[in-house]
Amino acid sequence: MSYDVIIGLEVHVQLQTQTKIFCGCSTMFNPDHPNVQTCPVCLGLPGALPVLNGHGFRLAVKTALGLNCQIAPYTKWDRKQYFYPDLPKGYQISQFDLPFSHDGHVDVEIAADAKSGKAASSRRVRILRAHMEEDAGKNMHDESGSGRDSKVDLNRAGTPLVEIVTQPDLRSSDEARRFLEELKLLLTYLEVSDCNMQEGSLRCDANVNLHVHQPDGSKVATPIVEVKNLNSFRFTEQAIEHEIARQWKWFQETGIKLGDKGGYKSTRGYNPDRGETYILREKEEAADYRYFPDPDLVPVLMSESQVAEIRSEMPEAPAPRRTRFESEYQLTGYDAAVIIDQGREFADYFEGVVKTCKDGKQAANWLTQDVLRETKQREQSITEFAVRPEVLGALLDRINQKQITIKSARDVFGELLTESDQDSAVPAIGRIDEIIAAKGLAIVEDTGAIDSAIAAVLGRNAKAIADFKGGNEKAIGALIGQVMKAVKGADPQTVKEKIITAMSQS
Amino acid sequence: MLSPIASLPLSTLIEKLRSAELRSVDLTTAFMDSIADHDAKLGAFVHLDRDVALQQAAEVDAKRDAGESQGPLAGIPVAVKDVLCMKSQPATCASRMLKGFVPPYDATVIAKLKQAGVVVIGRTNMDEFAMGSSGENSAFGPTRNPWDTERIPGGSSSGSAVAVAARMAPLSLGSDTGGSIRQPAGLCGIVGMKPTYGRVSRYGLIAYASSLDQIGPFATDVTGAALLLEAIAGHDPRDSTSVNKPVPAYSQSVDQPLAGLKIGVPVEHFAEGLAPDVEKAVRAALEVYKSLGAELKEVHLPHSKYAVATYYLIATSEASSNLARYDGVHYGHRAEKFDSLGEMYEASRGEGFGDEVKRRIMLGVFALSAGYADKYYTKALQVRRLIRSDFDAAFGEVNVIAGPVTPTAAFKLGEKTSDPLSMYLSDIYTISANLAGLPGMSIPCGFTAEGLPIGLQLQAAPFEEERLFRAARMYERETDWHTRLPPLAH
Numbered sequence: 001m002s003y004d005v006i007i008g009l010e011v012h013v014q015l016q017t018q019t020k021i022f023c024g025c026s027t028m029f030n031p032d033h034p035n036v037q038t039c040p041v042c043l044g045l046p047g048a049l050p051v052l053n054g055h056g057f058r059l060a061v062k063t064a065l066g067l068n069c070q071i072a073p074y075t076k077w078d079r080k081q082y083f084y085p086d087l088p089k090g091y092q093i094s095q096f097d098l099p100f101s102h103d104g105h106v107d108v109e110i111a112a113d114a115k116s117g118k119a120a121s122s123r124r125v126r127i128l129r130a131h132m133e134e135d136a137g138k139n140m141h142d143e144s145g146s147g148r149d150s151k152v153d154l155n156r157a158g159t160p161l162v163e164i165v166t167q168p169d170l171r172s173s174d175e176a177r178r179f180l181e182e183l184k185l186l187l188t189y190l191e192v193s194d195c196n197m198q199e200g201s202l203r204c205d206a207n208v209n210l211h212v213h214q215p216d217g218s219k220v221a222t223p224i225v226e227v228k229n230l231n232s233f234r235f236t237e238q239a240i241e242h243e244i245a246r247q248w249k250w251f252q253e254t255g256i257k258l259g260d261k262g263g264y265k266s267t268r269g270y271n272p273d274r275g276e277t278y279i280l281r282e283k284e285e286a287a288d289y290r291y292f293p294d295p296d297l298v299p300v301l302m303s304e305s306q307v308a309e310i311r312s313e314m315p316e317a318p319a320p321r322r323t324r325f326e327s328e329y330q331l332t333g334y335d336a337a338v339i340i341d342q343g344r345e346f347a348d349y350f351e352g353v354v355k356t357c358k359d360g361k362q363a364a365n366w367l368t369q370d371v372l373r374e375t376k377q378r379e380q381s382i383t384e385f386a387v388r389p390e391v392l393g394a395l396l397d398r399i400n401q402k403q404i405t406i407k408s409a410r411d412v413f414g415e416l417l418t419e420s421d422q423d424s425a426v427p428a429i430g431r432i433d434e435i436i437a438a439k440g441l442a443i444v445e446d447t448g449a450i451d452s453a454i455a456a457v458l459g460r461n462a463k464a465i466a467d468f469k470g471g472n473e474k475a476i477g478a479l480i481g482q483v484m485k486a487v488k489g490a491d492p493q494t495v496k497e498k499i500i501t502a503m504s505q506s
Numbered sequence: 507m508l509s510p511i512a513s514l515p516l517s518t519l520i521e522k523l524r525s526a527e528l529r530s531v532d533l534t535t536a537f538m539d540s541i542a543d544h545d546a547k548l549g550a551f552v553h554l555d556r557d558v559a560l561q562q563a564a565e566v567d568a569k570r571d572a573g574e575s576q577g578p579l580a581g582i583p584v585a586v587k588d589v590l591c592m593k594s595q596p597a598t599c600a601s602r603m604l605k606g607f608v609p610p611y612d613a614t615v616i617a618k619l620k621q622a623g624v625v626v627i628g629r630t631n632m633d634e635f636a637m638g639s640s641g642e643n644s645a646f647g648p649t650r651n652p653w654d655t656e657r658i659p660g661g662s663s664s665g666s667a668v669a670v671a672a673r674m675a676p677l678s679l680g681s682d683t684g685g686s687i688r689q690p691a692g693l694c695g696i697v698g699m700k701p702t703y704g705r706v707s708r709y710g711l712i713a714y715a716s717s718l719d720q721i722g723p724f725a726t727d728v729t730g731a732a733l734l735l736e737a738i739a740g741h742d743p744r745d746s747t748s749v750n751k752p753v754p755a756y757s758q759s760v761d762q763p764l765a766g767l768k769i770g771v772p773v774e775h776f777a778e779g780l781a782p783d784v785e786k787a788v789r790a791a792l793e794v795y796k797s798l799g800a801e802l803k804e805v806h807l808p809h810s811k812y813a814v815a816t817y818y819l820i821a822t823s824e825a826s827s828n829l830a831r832y833d834g835v836h837y838g839h840r841a842e843k844f845d846s847l848g849e850m851y852e853a854s855r856g857e858g859f860g861d862e863v864k865r866r867i868m869l870g871v872f873a874l875s876a877g878y879a880d881k882y883y884t885k886a887l888q889v890r891r892l893i894r895s896d897f898d899a900a901f902g903e904v905n906v907i908a909g910p911v912t913p914t915a916a917f918k919l920g921e922k923t924s925d926p927l928s929m930y931l932s933d934i935y936t937i938s939a940n941l942a943g944l945p946g947m948s949i950p951c952g953f954t955a956e957g958l959p960i961g962l963q964l965q966a967a968p969f970e971e972e973r974l975f976r977a978a979r980m981y982e983r984e985t986d987w988h989t990r991l992p993p994l995a996h
Contacts, residue, residue, distance in 0.1 A: 047590075298747060
């Protein structure tokens with residue numbers, strides 16, 4: 001027997017607003033004291049009323065557009081009712097039957113895996129809906145075991161969230177991780193969320209079960225498990241792996257299917273120390289949240305022109321940008337992905353370099369090797385990197401203009417960085433030519449000097465000439481080296497061609 | 507015996523303050539004394555802060571002395587229902603649940619009153635969380651009708667109505683969710699107005715049923731109600747449901763009679779259940795309008811027979827949610843004995859809420875439950891739209907709809923407490939205005955043989971408060987019901 005893995009994700013994303021979704025309190029993460037970023041509204045005091053943060057709603061619409069979702073022309077707010085100390089009103093303002101967006105998709109590219117021999121593939125993950133809601137506060141329990149009081153911190157209460165619900169389209173833990181990586185890249189590109197998982201800006205619940213193949217060709221589903229509150233990509237992957245193994249073992253032992261007695265949907269947590277999921281509560285009777293429209297808030301109407309306006313403010317999303325990089329700059333899929341996946345600023349830097357040097361491949365080589373290496377070493381983001389794109393572009397342009405060699409360009413690049421490391425200044429374009437001049441790196445165009453150097457070198461290297469003519473093409477390397485040594489700044493390609501010509505004439 | 511100052515009409519008080527013949531401190535003291543004399547019998551006030559009130563009055567006097575121009579209500583004492591939040595003053599909604607709760611902020615209407623120089627003289631008794639029609643559901647004990655202290659004053663704004671009726675305050679604020687201003691105004695023989703939904707900010711009004719609640723004024727005459735509404739009305743960015751429309755100067759136009767007034771008389775409000783003496787007084791009032799040149803026209807509100815049922819589904823559904831925040835965690839009453847979080851919730855809410863509040867929470871939870879919400883809550887929303895359509899059609903033909911406020915005059919304390927349904931029916935004529943979001947008011951139009959006041963209800967299309975005030979004032983000029991004082995005052 002074999003099985004298919006069926007995974008759907010629910011992702012909560014905190015939007016990057018200055019103030020909360022329904023009041024003017026700050027959304028700063030972890031201020032010095034509990035309950036300082038609060039007011040009558042987010043404390044749920046009697047008589048206080050919510051007012052929608054319009055900027056937050058626009059960020060939510062951007063998020064949904066990035067997910068290729070439809071934006072609803074009419075959306076409303078509903079109360080999801082349950083009692084919990086971190087929920088001061090006794091209900092969460094959320095969206096129930098008319099979410100502000102629905103029916104989108106995210107395409108996830110899965111790289112080939114040499115170890116398992118799997119070829120590269122692509123998976124379209126459909127988005128069922130994305131809706132907006134307020135975050136709850138945090139309960140802090142006494143973990144000393146001495147039974148002291150629990151405490152409630154409402155600083156986070158009212159932080160704007162978008163909940164993104166996928167269809168069960170993911171087929172492996174690897175795909176789930178890749179989806180989350182792509183989602184994070186998208187949301188940070190759009191500047192709608194910082195997606196900082198340590199700070200809880202992106203939280204994931206995974207719904208997992210197996211469809212087990214039967215001998216007659218039919219499939220049987222194992223009970224669905226929702227693993228809650230996964231706060232890192234790695235834990236998400238591990239939790240899903242553990243669930244797959246656990247459900248498979250359990251099914252083989254008991255044969256219990258989804259919907260059988262003992263086969264209801266259940267909710268589990270994940271313990272990263274043990275690498276195991278554990279039972280949270282049985283959902284035998286679904287909780288009744290008694291959703292109804294919040295009478296304190298008015299519905300939001302979105303016209304097509306308002307949606308178009310928000311769309312026009314959006315930067316290009318990573319997926320189309322990757323495709324464009326491949327066609328516009330002749331990049332390989334791999335290079336385009338490396339550049340895009342570094343984040344929006346890195347890709348912007350790349351385009352800045354190309355704008356000046358007009359050579360996408362050259363720029364991609366430099367960015368994916370030299371620039372990445374140097375920023376990593378310095379623990380800098382690309383925006384902090386001393387060599388600005390127009391400077392690097394100018395440098396690469398010198399290569400294309402055959403003014404310097406690639407090797408010389410690396411020298412200049414290294415020199416620019418060494419200098420800025422010392423005086424933390426940002427190098428100007430003019431500095432490139434100064435270094436080229438000072439180090440004598442300019443390619444020598446004086447063919448007379450090259451010709452006489454070649455004549456001299458050939459004159460004392462009869463053996464090498466014979467070897468080359470005898471079919472040992474590598475022999476020419478030593479000759480080129482000697483000429484280059486004699487004429488600093490000579491273009492090795494030119495030298496090579498001239499040597500071959502000279503030898504064929506001799 | 508009332509102090510001579512406290513029994514003066516509001517317009518006279520305003521004139522005396524303006525001419526510096528009377529100081530706000532003396533005026534406030536006079537009403538404070540009136541409260542001290544009568545309130546032990548009436549139970550209208552739940553919180554008094556004499557020092558704060560006198561200090562506010564002294565500030566107004568000082569500004570007047572300094573020659574600063576002030577609004578008409580500067581220095582006038584106003585009593586407020588215990589449902590409105592005011593910084594540093596307790597706000598309990600007459601519930602054990604909120605005993606000791608002191609809000610850290612001012613409701614928008616309170617901020618506006620302060621801006622107008624009004625002296626907040628005290629906080630008034632009410633049915634717990636504004637749920638009730640008699641003033642009997644209060645953790646502080648019942649409020650009594652000054653016309654007969656064996657009788658109820660109506661509710662839920664019982665204390666605000668009684669404070670004005672017994673001349674313990676010249677003006678007061680109440681809230682009206684299904685008739686909670688108009689019904690006690692009618693039963694106490696004073697003027698009460700529920701504005702259009704969205705006319706007055708609800709920010710700082712402790713919610714009962716958010717889509718129905720509206721704050722409004724009580725006064726001894728129409729002009730007083732117009733002045734007070736003018737002071738509190740207007741758009742508020744803190745309340746998404748408040749409407750951004752300019753506020754007319756109601757008090758400036760109130761004395762202008764309406765020419766060609768067409769008054770709709772709803773057949774359904776003169777049907778079975780209406781007491782003969784109430785019907786007689788209301789029909790006599792309609793004759794007064796006729797004599798003033800108004801045209802009377804029968805109108806039909808065919809869905810009004812569903813109004814009470816619709817109201818008790820929508821209001822209780824919203825209430826069950828609005829009152830979820832009283833859980834003993836963050837503020838308010840917390841039980842002393844519990845062994846788990848669940849028990850803490852149950853015990854705190856069990857001890858904190860009174861019977862009527864619990865009854866309505868249970869009704870609302872049921873109406874919103876999975877499997878029942880479509881049959882009850884959602885159906886009620888559909889009927890609500892039909893009720894609104896009835897009014898839209900009627901206001902296509904007439905300018906104002908007139909009829910009784912209540913089916914009977916004030917009943918006796920305890921008479922209906924064991925029969926919630928008959929209690930609910932005392933709001934039968936007022937509830938529709940809340941469901942439809944319309945403005946409505948109650949003005950005195952006579953007395954029963956036993957000397958109990960009878961109210962006339964006037965309703966208009968949304969945001970036509972100005973028309974209501976002018977129509978009400980036309981009648982008031984022709985009659986003297988509003989000048990009569992309850993026996994307590996003699």
